[in-house]
Amino acid sequence: MLKQTLKRSFQSTSAVFTNAAKPANYGQPIASTHGYLMSDTELTPGITTHEYEQRRKKLVNQLNPGDSVVCVSGQVKMMSQEIFYSFRQATDFNYLTGFQEPDSAVVIERDDSVPRGYKMVLFVRPKDPQVELWDGARTGLDGAMKIFQADEVSGCLEIPDVFLTPLQSKPTSSLASFLKNTLRAHKTVYASHPNLPEKARRRVSSFSSSTSHAKALVDYLSSAIRGQGTSEGDSVLSTLGLPNVKPLGPLVQRLRAKKSIAERTLMRNSGRIAGMAFRDAMGFARAGLTEHQVAARFEYKCAMAGSERQAYVPVVASGANGLAVHYTANTMQIDENDMMLMDAGCELHGYNSDITRTWPVNGKFTQPQQDLYQAVLNVEKECIKLCTEEKGVSLNYIHRESVRLLGKELKQIGFDQMRYGDLERILYPHYISHPLGMDLHDTPSFDRSQKLEEGNVITIEPGCYVFPSDRFPKWFHNIGVRVEDDVLVGKHAPTVLTQEAPKEVADIEQVCEARVGL
Structure with missing residues (x-):
């Protein structure tokens, strides 16, 4: 196994330089830059773009029309001062998107009027040359749109701008306002985020605990989005409508x-x-x-x-x-x-x-x-x-x-x-x-x-x-x-x-x- 891995690495060396894959232009391995690791059909090593699409469809099939999902990524955790731990993506977010960068989110709304049965908005960090000079490449809005769009959907839908295209990437900083403007009309919002403690995750399946789940969601948004004030967070909280916020975890874990x-x-x-x-x-x-x-x-x-x-x-x-x-x-x-x-x-x-x-x-x-x-x-x-x-x-x-x-x-x-x-x-x-x-x-x-x-x-x-x-x-x-x-x-x-x-x-x-x- 070790010899085979090293052999593939050496064989791919000339192709890497020929394709000018370095420095990286994306925040994670993709087929065009890491051909030794994954095939053209794979979104992440071993898992195809099609399989990620099927995961989302199976999730949506558990929802009622008009229900939506809010799933947020992990955040970088600090060991001491400015020294950080190696980043690991939040599991549910990873399972649904394959996107490997922090400070991201996905909103999925069941919509039977579109061919694949849902609309998906992906929130990511925009490209920032100054930050990338220090930390390395981000995928950015255009890259996220190109790489993570389902291959059976193309073009734009004639729908209100707030929903953008079936899969559209937006800066993370707009997530709070997006939730405020859209989720008030949704019957039930299923939310998942890494800041909710494990004990709370097991407890929030009951109706009486939906308040704590919604509050934890807004606490996450307030801390994750740079420059977001407490008053805006409270506004999002009041907009969500506490009784209709339920945990996403059990639905995704049923698939996993x-x-x-x-x-x-x-x-x-x-x-x-x-x-x-x-x-x-x-x-x-x-x-x-x-x-x-x-x-x-x-x-x-x-x-x-x-x-x-x-x-x-x-x-x-x-x-x-x-x-x-x-x-x-x-x-x-x-x-x-x-x-x-x-x-x-x-x-x-x-x-x-x-x-x-x-x-x-x-x-x-x-x-x-x-x-x-x-x-x-x-x-x-x-x-x-x-x-x-x-x-x-x-x-x-x-x-x-x-x-x-x-x-x-x-x-x-x-x-x-x-x-x-x-x-x-x-x-x-x-x-x-x-x-x-x-x-x-x-x-x-x-x-x-x-x-x-x-x-x-x-x-x-x-x-x-x-x-x-x-x-x-x-x-x-x-x-x-x-x-x-x-x-x-x-x-x-x-x-x-x-x-x-x-x-x-x-x-x-x-x-x-x-x-x-x-």
Whole structure:
């Protein structure tokens, strides 16, 4: 995979200079400047312009005539003073538009009188040579119009200027006035924006909380639009009509929960990259290194294979550090007899992988280590078998089954002094799974009690963490084990997307034995 990526990069070098693609004229990769990365039909790597159009149509089909959608982008977040974090686009906005710049928004209005059933207005930052001198290119109004317009629509419609063309780009600064002038006539406005806290997102589905959702929307607009005063924000708030503002998230997440063929391919590739990086990390980790160095090696291998960023702060826990489910300090030196618990993943073109593996640093399981590891692995493999639409089960069912199976496995290896609650409160305190996709914990409105469907992607991640206690066999003390894979739910059979990461005892020992260089 790495060699193929580098080969494509080298082969495309002459074409890049011939096409004078540098310096960039747009705020994100496009086919004409990044031919090594995407085809002419793709709006973003792996996803075609047509697929983005179909996403919007499916969303509009959930609306009533006259309803509209307001979805805003992410904003650049600052680490300290003027030092910023790497920008990542707001997920719902990314899913609907593919536009990768901050301080942007899209308004979609259902309109059955036009061929594609809706009108779409895209708000972007205009070109600004002075700013671009420092920060690099923006796509701008003309670029956004040219690149992000659906290919089956052409020309202008004879409609009031306020709606412009079916897809028209406007400066972000005009968004507040646009909302004020247009949304008062809409029956229901579905809004999504990154400044609404996660707890509020889950709460706003009720009618009584629509006020807080609308207020949060206006707070976002007031802070996102430069020079926008509070009085204008209050005016927009009064214009929206609070009862008719509802959360957009559940509607979009309903679409995101079932992955398209293109999305499945991207997630398989993300899983392959992370899986191969895990294989390398097993051969790389050794006594004397620090946990941070193993994390850095993993990130390096993912990046060289094409990943843009890590999916999350990795857990690289040696020895007893593995007892903490979300240990991310990664500061300690690795000892020869440690077990290494590593939970890491990467993001590829907006889609995430999430893997956990546990292995002996010295390359050979002791008998207690192998017994506990095999118990967890057996549970994981049985739970993966349940991940089909044909089985008709939910995440809650799979979790209950994982608890039952782990209890059975632990009794077989000597856990016969456990008290009521020890299994789920101490030894296995976390849930078996979460949806996975453009976000690590994808589609938060996904109902754990609903039956799994073909196209869902979930993690399966049982674990066991043995704290020093007289109730647990002493030879297992201070060992933490977790095994996690990403699973595509199929009609009749699941597909493990992260199969390159070794997990059988013999495979792990073989990979560890083949030490890789520093």
